[in-house]
Amino acid sequence: MEIALVVGFPLVGAALLALTGAQRRAPELNVAISLATLLAVAALVVRVIRDGPISAFDEQFFIDPFNVFLVALTALVGFTTAVFSRPYMRIEAAHGRLTERRLRLYHSMYQLFMAAMLVALTTNNLGFLWVAMEAATLSTVLLVSLYRTRASIEAAWKYFILCGVGIALALFGTILLYVAAEGQLGGNGMSALLWTHLDAAKGQLEPTVIGLAFVFLLVGYGTKVGLAPLHNWLPDAHAEGPTPVSAVLSGLLLNVALYAVLRCKIIADGALHSDLPGRMLMGFGLLSVVWATFFLWRQRDIKRLFAYSSIEHMGIMTFAFGMGGPVASFAGLLHMTVHSLTKSAIFFAAGHAAQTAGTQRMDGIRGLLATHPSVGWGLMLGTLAILGMPPFGVFTSEYLVLTTAMRDHPWATPILLVSLAVAFAAIFGRVQPMVFGETQAPALPHPPSLLPVFVHLGLVLALGISIPAALSEWYRLAAHLFVR
Amino acid sequence: MPAPTFSAQVLQTLAGALLLISFAMLAERRSRHLVTLLIWQGAVLVTSTLLVAATAHLPHLFFSAVLTLVLKVGVLPWILLRLMRRLGIERDNEPLVNVPTLMLVGLGLVIFAFGLAQPVTALATTVIRQTLGIALAVILLALLMILARRKAFTQVIGFLALENGLFFAAPTTTYGMPMVVELGIALDVLVGVFIFGVFFFHIREQFDSLDLHHLESLKED
Numbered sequence: 001m002e003i004a005l006v007v008g009f010p011l012v013g014a015a016l017l018a019l020t021g022a023q024r025r026a027p028e029l030n031v032a033i034s035l036a037t038l039l040a041v042a043a044l045v046v047r048v049i050r051d052g053p054i055s056a057f058d059e060q061f062f063i064d065p066f067n068v069f070l071v072a073l074t075a076l077v078g079f080t081t082a083v084f085s086r087p088y089m090r091i092e093a094a095h096g097r098l099t100e101r102r103l104r105l106y107h108s109m110y111q112l113f114m115a116a117m118l119v120a121l122t123t124n125n126l127g128f129l130w131v132a133m134e135a136a137t138l139s140t141v142l143l144v145s146l147y148r149t150r151a152s153i154e155a156a157w158k159y160f161i162l163c164g165v166g167i168a169l170a171l172f173g174t175i176l177l178y179v180a181a182e183g184q185l186g187g188n189g190m191s192a193l194l195w196t197h198l199d200a201a202k203g204q205l206e207p208t209v210i211g212l213a214f215v216f217l218l219v220g221y222g223t224k225v226g227l228a229p230l231h232n233w234l235p236d237a238h239a240e241g242p243t244p245v246s247a248v249l250s251g252l253l254l255n256v257a258l259y260a261v262l263r264c265k266i267i268a269d270g271a272l273h274s275d276l277p278g279r280m281l282m283g284f285g286l287l288s289v290v291w292a293t294f295f296l297w298r299q300r301d302i303k304r305l306f307a308y309s310s311i312e313h314m315g316i317m318t319f320a321f322g323m324g325g326p327v328a329s330f331a332g333l334l335h336m337t338v339h340s341l342t343k344s345a346i347f348f349a350a351g352h353a354a355q356t357a358g359t360q361r362m363d364g365i366r367g368l369l370a371t372h373p374s375v376g377w378g379l380m381l382g383t384l385a386i387l388g389m390p391p392f393g394v395f396t397s398e399y400l401v402l403t404t405a406m407r408d409h410p411w412a413t414p415i416l417l418v419s420l421a422v423a424f425a426a427i428f429g430r431v432q433p434m435v436f437g438e439t440q441a442p443a444l445p446h447p448p449s450l451l452p453v454f455v456h457l458g459l460v461l462a463l464g465i466s467i468p469a470a471l472s473e474w475y476r477l478a479a480h481l482f483v484r
Numbered sequence: 485m486p487a488p489t490f491s492a493q494v495l496q497t498l499a500g501a502l503l504l505i506s507f508a509m510l511a512e513r514r515s516r517h518l519v520t521l522l523i524w525q526g527a528v529l530v531t532s533t534l535l536v537a538a539t540a541h542l543p544h545l546f547f548s549a550v551l552t553l554v555l556k557v558g559v560l561p562w563i564l565l566r567l568m569r570r571l572g573i574e575r576d577n578e579p580l581v582n583v584p585t586l587m588l589v590g591l592g593l594v595i596f597a598f599g600l601a602q603p604v605t606a607l608a609t610t611v612i613r614q615t616l617g618i619a620l621a622v623i624l625l626a627l628l629m630i631l632a633r634r635k636a637f638t639q640v641i642g643f644l645a646l647e648n649g650l651f652f653a654a655p656t657t658t659y660g661m662p663m664v665v666e667l668g669i670a671l672d673v674l675v676g677v678f679i680f681g682v683f684f685f686h687i688r689e690q691f692d693s694l695d696l697h698h699l700e701s702l703k704e705d
Contacts (some may be wrong), residue, residue, distance in 0.1 A: 127665030134672040141679055150690050154699040157683060161639060164676065165630065168646050171669070172623060175650065178658050179604070179616075190662045208603040 002044035003054075003061050006071065007118050009037040010078075014111035018104065027086040030107045034075075034082040037114065041075035044068075049470055055124065059194055062124040065477035066333075070259055071121050073337055077251050077344050078114045080452035084348045085110075085244035087446045091355055092242065094445045102146055106242070113139040113248065117256050127193045129260055130167070130174050133224065136253060137163045144241040155236035162233040163224055170220025173264070176213035180206045180271075195263055202270030214268035214277055217261065218284070224257035226311045227284045227318060228291035235295075238307035239360065243351025246303055250310045251344035255336050258314065262321055266481050269324075281322030286415060288315030293419040296426040301360045302350045305430060306343065309386060312423055313339045319416075320401045321482065323408055329479035331400035334467070338393035338460050342385045345456035349378035352448040353434065356441050362430050367439030376435045378453035383431045385460050387424045393463035491539040495656065498532045499618040502652060503594070506625040509645055510590055510632070511583050515576045518641045519564050525648045526556030533655045545660045552651060555670050560644065560677055567681050568637070571688065578635055586632055590625055597621035615656045622649035636687055636694040640680045647673055 013033030017026060048054065048068050055062040063071070089106065092098050098106075113136055120132035137160070145156035174193075181192040184201050191197050198205070219230070226234040238246040261281075268277045292312035299305040313335070320332035352375045357365040368376030385392035398420070405413045467475070502525060509521050530553045537545030568574050580586070601617035626646035633639050654661050661669075684694060691698040 125665070127661055128668065131665065131668035131672055134669075134676075138672065138675050138679060142682070145683075145686060148686060148690070150698075153683070153686050153690055157636070157687065157696075157699055160679070160683070161630070161643070164643055165627065165646065168623075168643075168650060171650050172620075172653060175653050175658060175661070176604070178661060182658055190664075193662065193665065206607060208607065212600065212604060 002040060002047060003056050003063070003122055005040035006037060006044055006075070007115055007122065009033055009040055010111045010115035010118065014108050014115060017111060018108035026103060026107050027089060030110065031082045031086060033111055034079040034114070038075045038079045041072055045072055059196065060125050060128070060190070061122045062196060063122060065474040066481060067121045067259065069337065069471060069474050070255060071118065073340055074114070074117055074121060074252050077248065077340060080455060081244050081247050081344060082110070084247070084449055084452045087449045088243060088351055090446050091444055097147055105142060106146055109139045109143050117252055120256050121259060124195050125190060125193050126174055126177060126195060130171055133170070133221070133257065133260060134167050136256065137167060137224070140245065140249065140253070143245045144237045146242055147240070149240070152240040155240035159233040159237040162230070166220045166223025166230065168220070169216050173213045173216030173220055176209055176216065180209035180213065198267050199270070202267050205271040207272050210268055210271040211276065214264060217264040218280060221257050221260040222284060225254055225261060225314050225318065226288070227314065228288040228311065231288065231311050234311060235304045235307040238310070239301050239303040243303070243347055246307070247344040247347035250307065250347060251340040254310060254314050255340055258317060258336065265321070278322045278324050281318050285315045285317070285319030285322055286412060288312065288318065289419045290415065293422045293426070296423055300362060302354060302362050302365060303347070303360055305362070305427065306346055306350060309423065309427060310343055312419070313343070316398065316401060323404055324482050325404065325408070326479045326483055327400055328404040329482040330475050331397045331404065333475045333478055334393065334463070335397035335401070338397060338463055341456040341460050342382055342394060345378065345453045346382035346386060348453045349375055349382055349450070352444070352450070353379055355444055358441070362434060365434045366437040368435050370439055371441050371443060372448065374450040375448060378450050379431060380435045381457050382453065383427060385457060387427060388420065391461065391464045393460045396464050491535055495532055495535055495615065498528050498535070499615045502528050502622055503618050506622050506645060507587070507590060509641070510586055510625060510629050511580070513577050513580055515568060515578070515637055516574055518638060519561055519568070522641055522644055523557055523561045525645065526552065529556060529648060529651050532652065536655050536659065540659055542659055544663050545655055547663060548655060548660050548666055551666065551670055555674065556648065556651070559674065563677055563681060567684060571684060571694070573637060573694065578633065578638060586628070590628060593624040593628060594621040597624050616653065619649050619653035619656070622652065634696050636684060636696055639696070
């Protein structure tokens, strides 16, 4: 029943906010709904810790060690982003960039987006997974174009067409998977689309069909992960949409898309009797890392800079899962968690920094420590965390990825190390003058809410020092799924 | 291989018709005619789904056929035609360069699609699965159309043609996805087209045209 609550709260909330949204208390209502979702997820997590994996609604929905921590992460970041967006969107409205009606659309679509992601994570049915991923795209398209400027409409159009085509290819992959499975699991009924059933029967599935299906699924969902060379939509959508949307896109949606790819990879691995899926993930991952670091140097816009950093980190995760094995998969799962927390924290701070300066151009943002010390420190610490400085959690996961690469695929190590070093120089060199330096920028009309930033960074720090027993047990069990 | 039954032959003829319509769309300049071609594609989809439903005695495919009829022949073209009227682009011509090259690339894609589907069709237990290559070809041709077009409206039609390829693949290769999943997919498609409609107005409001040349200021730098 907890699953019904987890998905139900944001769904009902979306309807409620769409109907009553024009009122002054909509931001608070948005926070309350997100809090309710978070509490429902907490109840779910408690039950999973006590009773182990659960499945519900005739096996259509399930929670196993792989998705339980992602559900918790999604609800947590969803809640903190709602807290952050309350003052942020008020400031945007005060600056005259948004009207009441747009805010209503924003709040309603925000909850719908959360619902879509939670369905995608908890469903056991690969058909529903597709439907939920598409719903997540549809609900964010109008959020990216919320400001209705030329650039934002262009970004949203690109996002819509690219991800729409990508996700259509993923549907073709899903159909092919169904073709392969119905012979084994019986075509009549839902069994042939249920992931747990496919996983149990993966050894007997027809390898040629599954191989073709996986290519389509990887390219399709990979477009949403932002893997190069299909990443074109990502920097535009992050830079032109409102900051809370950039935070949930980067922190949550990319993870959910990667989760979809990985669920398919587990089945493909079992059916193919070869290393092909892993090699493909490694190739796409490494290409994304290298491509993103090159483009990091050329960025002028603060949100585009960190959007490219997201591509780089999704590349690192994809590479880690491509290597496979218990250690690399553990590192990949940990990296999913810490990247999500860190990157959303950075977007919170970067959003307020851009509001203070009145521009997203980095050469216009100066002296954050002088005007808003909390924004400055948030941005600085977040940057250090994402660049993999110890003792933050990103360091742990990147260290594990690198050592596994050294052992299993030594040729990839120099590429990764050089990319990480180049990314460090590019990002740190840009952030340092923004945080320090002189400025005459006026203070913001509403006090910014920086609590979420420090909560996230605190969690990342804690994960870097020690991982709680329950979480590391989930990581270990989930990583076991990737061992062929 | 035994001689294909009559219904299988009809189905393959329908698949061929779908492919021909895809080529026609690739070369069509008038937006109004593109919508007509899209309706024809929908009609072929409905017929083939009905045929599979009748020969395989699968009642849930009849629902699927009705769903396709309502969505692809009824609601979507109606929305598109209404949008065209309100945007005043009914008589729009889109200049296309190099139609012969486009056709040649299209032919190459069809051969590629058949090659890609070959290992799957080689295992086919039903005659039906042999249409997979054509479904894939329709999808790739629609992708080519999206890439070749510069107007927002025609790109959306390409997108819908792509989805037609998927709607053809599902019933003819697998006897249809489960009903609930199909309903979900149909809902997503419908909402997607509504959002496209909203977008047309936003684009025109900001750029005074639906020409995507204006939408090229965000570059990768």
